[in-house]
Amino acid sequence: MSERSGSPFSRRAAITTFAATAGAAAAAGGALAAGGRDAPPPGTAGAGRRVEPFHGKHQPGIATPQQRYALFAAFDLETSDPVKGGRLRPEQVAANFQKLAEWWTAVAERLMRGLPPGPRPGAAPDVPPDSGIADGLDPARLTVTFGFGPELFERIGRERARPRRLAPLPGFRGDRLEAAWSGGEIFVQVCGDDLQTISRAFRALRSRAPGLARLRWSQQGFLGGFGDATPRNLFGHKDGTANPRPGSAAFDRALWSTAADEPAWFSGGTYLVFRKIRMDLPKWDTSTARTQDEVIGRRRGDGAPLSGGREFSTPDFARTGPDGKPLIPADSHVALVRDVPMLRRSYNYDYAVQAISEPIAAGHDHGEGSADHDHGENMPRHSGSGHDIYDSGVLFCAYLSDPAEFVRAQHKLAESDRLNAFIRHTGSAVFAVPPGLRPGQRLAAGLLSG
Numbered sequence: 001m002s003e004r005s006g007s008p009f010s011r012r013a014a015i016t017t018f019a020a021t022a023g024a025a026a027a028a029g030g031a032l033a034a035g036g037r038d039a040p041p042p043g044t045a046g047a048g049r050r051v052e053p054f055h056g057k058h059q060p061g062i063a064t065p066q067q068r069y070a071l072f073a074a075f076d077l078e079t080s081d082p083v084k085g086g087r088l089r090p091e092q093v094a095a096n097f098q099k100l101a102e103w104w105t106a107v108a109e110r111l112m113r114g115l116p117p118g119p120r121p122g123a124a125p126d127v128p129p130d131s132g133i134a135d136g137l138d139p140a141r142l143t144v145t146f147g148f149g150p151e152l153f154e155r156i157g158r159e160r161a162r163p164r165r166l167a168p169l170p171g172f173r174g175d176r177l178e179a180a181w182s183g184g185e186i187f188v189q190v191c192g193d194d195l196q197t198i199s200r201a202f203r204a205l206r207s208r209a210p211g212l213a214r215l216r217w218s219q220q221g222f223l224g225g226f227g228d229a230t231p232r233n234l235f236g237h238k239d240g241t242a243n244p245r246p247g248s249a250a251f252d253r254a255l256w257s258t259a260a261d262e263p264a265w266f267s268g269g270t271y272l273v274f275r276k277i278r279m280d281l282p283k284w285d286t287s288t289a290r291t292q293d294e295v296i297g298r299r300r301g302d303g304a305p306l307s308g309g310r311e312f313s314t315p316d317f318a319r320t321g322p323d324g325k326p327l328i329p330a331d332s333h334v335a336l337v338r339d340v341p342m343l344r345r346s347y348n349y350d351y352a353v354q355a356i357s358e359p360i361a362a363g364h365d366h367g368e369g370s371a372d373h374d375h376g377e378n379m380p381r382h383s384g385s386g387h388d389i390y391d392s393g394v395l396f397c398a399y400l401s402d403p404a405e406f407v408r409a410q411h412k413l414a415e416s417d418r419l420n421a422f423i424r425h426t427g428s429a430v431f432a433v434p435p436g437l438r439p440g441q442r443l444a445a446g447l448l449s450g
């Protein structure tokens, strides 16, 4: 039995201390001044601060070992003139976009280094430039990652600069997409190991947007404290086992755009497919252990493929059991999507609110006064108010060099994945994620020039 080697992300090995990265940060963004405006806020200086590099060939927050928390958001550029009224021309929208990209680049770089975000353009002099809520806190491996949606390019009159593989996703069977969680022209992903630091970072970014762009949606996710182990999703399965490992040729091939037909500014970029997928937890929690394993094709406990071995053993899809059937069912999740080249960098979400939308199982009514009913496997009969329609699941993030790979895989899953009985896709978006920045470079400079 061959082994897929180790956990794709070795968090401990990759966590960098401030002491280790101070040199790189200084080279990248100018040395930290001793005292004065560029000094870290009181209480944050010193060794042990965990800083991820902002500059590089690729944006941070992709190959970065996965942090514990994430905030995802999408913005749309303002298209009407707030002063004179009327519609803005594409070149005016582009000028606003350029301004926002410049401010956001500066803010993201400073925050990732553990510095305050800097002056807020247009603010009165006696208004504090920052909320101060993260003063004294570690940057906690904060990363900020930006992406551009398919509609952005037309909006700013730069259709020719659109990455060739960037197009709205097709509809998939079973989709129940809600506008409140879908689409967007500019994408922001903020990840870190401290929620307060993430909240502050997003607040600082958002405060630069009024007049230039509007928030369309935002969502937050989390992962357990898993050390070097693969994190678990809310179904309890290890999720991410078969991901390609950063630094490997397979990872580079799966993610980074090198295609000759892509615009030059996009070289080294990637794409992100984002899906909000609700999970029917009551139904899952009352299904048998065997069902839970066979739906995925792996053992829930240790993540081993049902063909045998351990978590990183290569699944043997041809191996059959005493009944002559494959040990990994042909319509299990992993049998359908094996070897699709993508990095899944997803987060769990639990919004702790009742979903306003319909229940996951079709025809299943939990409204006031609905009749007694059961769910099939092992759930006691209950009336309409027997349990809640709760909004929790996975914020599925796939980074890949060609979204067509996702489309192919998702069509297959939508047709026959055993998981479909337990999940529902309720949000969807796709973005081109530009390459990383060199010191002095600004986000989107390449696509706005030339």
Ligand code: HEM
Pocket: 233, 235, 237, 238, 239, 240, 241, 242, 243, 275, 277, 279, 296, 298, 333, 334, 337, 338, 339, 340, 342, 344, 393, 394, 396, 406, 409, 410, 413, 419, 423
């Ligand atoms: C709620 C929805 C989903 C859940 C709970 C889920 C769960 C899992 C689990 C537990 C595994 C096995 C462990 C691993 O290799 O990470 C897995 C593998 C995988 N999933 Fe999903 N997944 C979901 C949705 C999706 C979607 C929408 C796609 C893309 C179309 C996808 C693509 C993959 C791929 C490519 C693998 C690796 C298969 C292999 O090469 O072995 N998953 N998923």
